[in-house]
Each structure stands twice: as C-alpha cells, then as structure tokens.
Amino acid sequence: MQITLNGTPRQVAPNTTLAELIDEITQDRTRVAVERNRAIAPRAQWDETVVADGDEIEVVTLVGGG
Amino acid sequence: MADPIRIRDYSFESRLFVGSGKYRDYDEMLACWDASGAEVVTVAVRRVDLNHEKEERNLIDVIDRERYTILPNTAGCYTVEDTLRTARLSRELGLGDLLKLEVLADEETLLPNAPATVEATRQLAGEGFCVLAYTNDDPVTAKALEEAGAAAVMPLGAPIGSGLGILNPTNIKIILQRATVPIIVDAGVGTASDVALAMELGIEGVLLNTGIAKADDPVRMASAMKHACIAGREAYLAGRMPARLYASPSSPREGRFTES
Numbered sequence A: 001m002q003i004t005l006n007g008t009p010r011q012v013a014p015n016t017t018l019a020e021l022i023d024e025i026t027q028d029r030t031r032v033a034v035e036r037n038r039a040i041a042p043r044a045q046w047d048e049t050v051v052a053d054g055d056e057i058e059v060v061t062l063v064g065g066g
Numbered sequence B: 001m002a003d004p005i006r007i008r009d010y011s012f013e014s015r016l017f018v019g020s021g022k023y024r025d026y027d028e029m030l031a032c033w034d035a036s037g038a039e040v041v042t043v044a045v046r047r048v049d050l051n052h053e054k055e056e057r058n059l060i061d062v063i064d065r066e067r068y069t070i071l072p073n074t075a076g077c078y079t080v081e082d083t084l085r086t087a088r089l090s091r092e093l094g095l096g097d098l099l100k101l102e103v104l105a106d107e108e109t110l111l112p113n114a115p116a117t118v119e120a121t122r123q124l125a126g127e128g129f130c131v132l133a134y135t136n137d138d139p140v141t142a143k144a145l146e147e148a149g150a151a152a153v154m155p156l157g158a159p160i161g162s163g164l165g166i167l168n169p170t171n172i173k174i175i176l177q178r179a180t181v182p183i184i185v186d187a188g189v190g191t192a193s194d195v196a197l198a199m200e201l202g203i204e205g206v207l208l209n210t211g212i213a214k215a216d217d218p219v220r221m222a223s224a225m226k227h228a229c230i231a232g233r234e235a236y237l238a239g240r241m242p243a244r245l246y247a248s249p250s251s252p253r254e255g256r257f258t259e260s
Helices: A020-027 B026-035 B078-094 B114-126 B139-147 B169-178 B192-200 B218-238
Strands: A002-006 A008-011 A033-037 A056-064 B005-007 B009-014 B016-018 B038-049 B068-073 B098-101 B130-135 B152-155 B184-186 B205-208
Touching: A008 B130, A020 A033, A020 A056, A033 B078, B005 B205, B016 B026, B016 B169, B016 B218, B026 B218, B038 B078, B078 B114, B098 B114, B114 B130, B114 B139, B139 B152, B139 B169, B152 B169, B152 B184, B169 B192, B192 B205, B192 B218
Parallel strands: A002 A056, B016 B038, B016 B205, B038 B068, B068 B098, B098 B130, B130 B152, B184 B205
Antiparallel strands: A002 A008, A033 A056, A056 B038, B005 B009
C-alpha cells in the first residue's frame, strides 16, 4: 500500500505501525514529532497506530531558525 | 543588580534572545550563543530529510537544555491552520509551551499577516501555549494580540533579515505605553546600536538572528549585541537627560580668567 511521507509517495507493508515507520527514518524517536492526516499523532500511540493506505504523514524535527 | 525579563512563569537574566539560523555550522552557532549571553534561543520546525536524517547531527542534540530555553517558531507559515499545526508539532517535540508565533503575509516582505496572527494567537493561547507574537510595529495590532492572549508582543524593528534597524521608534513607544505584557523587538536589528536604541525605548528585550549570524565576525558581533542590550537597558533605567537645542557648558562660566 502507499502513503505520503513528508510529501513523498512511499510504499509500506500492510500492518506497519507508526513506530516501525519512524524507526526506518530516524535513529532517535525523541528527535521527531509526527502528524497523521493533519492531526498530531501522540508519541504514546505510535506503537499501536497502524498506518493506513493513503495516509499523509509528516515527520518533523528541529532546524536552525530565527 | 538582578533585573530579569519575566514572561508569565518564565524569568531570564539576559534580555537578548537569539536565533539558530544562517550559521556556517553548529560550532559557530554555539560560540555565538555563548558570547551573546542569551538564555533563550529560537528554532524552526521542518520535515525530517528522509535521505540524510540518519547521518546528520541534529540541532536537538547540540542544544544544552540546562543552559538554553528553546523558543520554537512558526516561521514559514502563511495561514492560521499551518501555524496551529506547526505549534502543536513543536509542543509534541517536547519543547514546552513557549512559542514564537508568526504568520507571514508573503515571501518577498515576510511582513506579518496581522488578522491571521491575532486569530492564531487566540487559538493557541486557548490551547495553553505561552505565545510570543511576532507582529508589525502597529500599536492597534499589538493591543489586539494582547487581548487575544499573547504572553508577549514582538513588534518588528524592520523586515526580517533586513538589518535596517528600528524604523519606527515612535510606534514602538506607543505600543509600549499601552502594553500590559512584555514588548520585545524582533527582527530587523542590524548592529549593536540598533539593540541599544531599542532597549533605551524601554522595551523588555530584543530577539535577533541575522545581525549576528551574517556579521563578518559573528562571535564578536554576538558579544557586541550582548553589551548593547545591557547598555540600552541600563540607560533606560538610568533615565536620560533631557535633550535641548542649545549648548550648556559643563565647565563653570564663573571664575574664568580669560577675556571675553
């Protein structure tokens, strides 16, 4: 199935959890925050949240800014 | 003598807030922060780079949280909805409730969209954020932001990154006279005298980024900004002498032994 991750189409296996997806792209979960379909996906729910076909997911972190 | 800036439950000895953007690297940034004496540092929230995330040193890892309070911004947001999303994500990152709220109008001027800023402030203050609202040097908007729940109002000195200084000190004074929350000048500060001038108006603090990061010697400029901020604050508290049109000799007229 296909999702959109940070604006880019991405294939994921069925029953992939948010936690598994996040571990694929970062070594440290504490560095990132996640939005699923424009709503916050709380850290405490990543393990039990299963990614659905067509989900739009944003994974963000801090960068320099003024 | 202790003279902290207080914003709600927060208290900081340094009245200079600095950014984390436009530096050559983290080491230069950290050296500038150290030289600036700042305790509050702004950061931005952006997408993780899916191609490089695993190798890069992350900004979160380099900030000493014991020393610095992180002030996440909503830079790059042009709508109320995007501003709310960015704010909520920053809180989810565990950065606390402080927020530099900015809703911009267009990419060329980067000037604030005042009605959208007021609306976003109302919503995010309602969600428990400690909102420091970036705005125009407009006393009417500043008051509206305060009434919408802003913990501090941050009028620009000049457009972001312009280094033009404090373009309308008269308006900043009016904002200040009517305010019941701290006023912090944010943006446009180019050099030390801009900081001193802003602080002499009686505002509570200055937030700047490019003025340090794009100086020829950023660390030395960070030090200059620090001293200017202290000097301006001291001069404000000291109360300047009245300005007068004609000269007034500092040496006595009486007792002169020269003619005429």
